[in-house]
Amino acid sequence: MANYKSDIETKLINEKEKLLESVPEFLYTYIEDYLPSISNELRSHIAYAKDIINFLQYYSTLLNKEIVDISLEDMNNVTLRILNNYFKYITQYTVKITTKKGKEITKVRTNSLASKSRKLAALKKLYSYLNKYKYINTNPTEDMKITRPDVTKIDDKLDAYEIQEITDEIEKGENIDSPLERKAHDRLMLRDTTIFVILAYTGIRVSELVSLDISDVDAKKCTIKVYRKNNKIEEIPYPEEVSNYIDRYLAYREQINDKVKQEYKKALFISQMNTRISTESVRILVKKYSKRLNIDISGCHTIRKTLLSSLYNQTGDIRLTARIGGHSVATASKYYADVDDDRLRNTMRGFTYKK
Numbered sequence: 001m002a003n004y005k006s007d008i009e010t011k012l013i014n015e016k017e018k019l020l021e022s023v024p025e026f027l028y029t030y031i032e033d034y035l036p037s038i039s040n041e042l043r044s045h046i047a048y049a050k051d052i053i054n055f056l057q058y059y060s061t062l063l064n065k066e067i068v069d070i071s072l073e074d075m076n077n078v079t080l081r082i083l084n085n086y087f088k089y090i091t092q093y094t095v096k097i098t099t100k101k102g103k104e105i106t107k108v109r110t111n112s113l114a115s116k117s118r119k120l121a122a123l124k125k126l127y128s129y130l131n132k133y134k135y136i137n138t139n140p141t142e143d144m145k146i147t148r149p150d151v152t153k154i155d156d157k158l159d160a161y162e163i164q165e166i167t168d169e170i171e172k173g174e175n176i177d178s179p180l181e182r183k184a185h186d187r188l189m190l191r192d193t194t195i196f197v198i199l200a201y202t203g204i205r206v207s208e209l210v211s212l213d214i215s216d217v218d219a220k221k222c223t224i225k226v227y228r229k230n231n232k233i234e235e236i237p238y239p240e241e242v243s244n245y246i247d248r249y250l251a252y253r254e255q256i257n258d259k260v261k262q263e264y265k266k267a268l269f270i271s272q273m274n275t276r277i278s279t280e281s282v283r284i285l286v287k288k289y290s291k292r293l294n295i296d297i298s299g300c301h302t303i304r305k306t307l308l309s310s311l312y313n314q315t316g317d318i319r320l321t322a323r324i325g326g327h328s329v330a331t332a333s334k335y336y337a338d339v340d341d342d343r344l345r346n347t348m349r350g351f352t353y354k355k
Contacts, residue, residue, distance in 0.1 A: 008211070012042040019049045022068045026075070027052060030129055041229065051122035058086050075127075076136040083123075083144050087116050117146045157306040162295050163200050170196055175292040188272075192285050194249040195269060195277075198224070199286075199300060201242045203307035203324055205229075206279045206300045212268040219247055228326040236324065 020028050031049050039045075053067070059082070060067045063074060090111045098104050111119070124141040131139050158166075169175060170193045173185040198209060208226040216225040222243055223235045238246070257265060260274050267276035283300055290297040297303075304325070312321040 008207075009042065012046065016042065016046050016049065019046065019053065022066070023049075023053065023056070024068060024070045026072055026130065026135060027056070027126075030126060034129055043229065047118075048122045048125065051119045052126055054090070054119065055086060055123060058089060072130070072135050075130060076138050078138075078140050080140050080143055083140055087120070087146065090116065090119070113146060120144060120146050157302060157309055158295070158297065159306075160310070162293075163303075163306065165293055166289050166295065167193065167196060167200070169293055170289050188285075190245075190249050190252050191269060192289070194245045195282060196286065196289070196303075197242050197245050198238065199282075199303045200307060201239050202236050203304045203311070204236060205304065205326075206282050208326075210269065210277055210279050210282060213266040214250070214253060214268050215266065217246060217250065217268065219243070219250060226326075232326075234323075234326060 016031070020031060023031075027049075031045055035045050035048065056067045056070055059074070059078065060070060062082070063070065090109075092108065092110045094106050094108050096104055096106050120141065124144075127136075127139045127141045130136045171189060173182065173189065176182050176185055195209065198204065199206070202224065204224070204226050208228070211227060212224060218224070218235075221235075221237075222240070223237050226234050226236055228234055253268065253270070256270065260267070260270055264270065264274070264276045269277040271277045271281055286297065286300050286303070308321055308325045311324060312318060315321070
């Protein structure tokens, strides 16, 4: 996992450098020098850069100049009206992008209240920095607020029956239509089933799953070792019903190791090209199997939400839920402590003031 982690870090560094190629000097200094002094999380740096650049793209059209030419004086002249108009604009807007084949296409982009709130937070932090070091003397973000629900209801999740349905479909392939699909199913069934049950019964992120090495699985202790976003290493236990899939897959993985390319021999999950499987491949396979069953699933995070919200409803323990999810207690409370109808009914039926 260490080599893979290093590769990911290199890709993130390259992504950040590409983002900062044509930005104003003040933004480059903020992202490249200031943010690393308070956090070493590269993904956060990239997210801040993207959100701020999104605003600068809008602002540059008002100024009729390139983003790289936006000055500190321009930032000092941003008003509350400009900000309000920007956040109205990004509710739904179009952008022109160039595909890898060089074709220019138009895409519609939208932003929810949550997305707008995140973008505003990025701008607030930038303006706080610019004021702290006296680069400018105004802060229009101080009076800007975007209200969002305090509690996020977890609608985007599956039930226990749907989890089992998808598991059965991956394992048995009862909805396969063609001999070609059947052949692919027989070849990939064990890998895909193991991937799905690990996601469904541990709640780990897809990025954490694809970074797993064979050595990260302890079959005797029934645990997997994951590298969290904050660079912490966590041992996550998996249930007994998952053990059978993992044990069988480990035996299969050993059998195919000779076919795997040298640099990926440590990887737990292997693609059809005999390399480490990618996050995109995992997302595609989850979508493929759920689509066969007409189960509406927006992505792999739906599975993570399902596990963590179900875990909370079964245990009532938000600290345990936070630990399994790799979240702070506050974040876990906000996104996963959504009491389901069964728990609500059972609790109220048993309620009494008598002791």
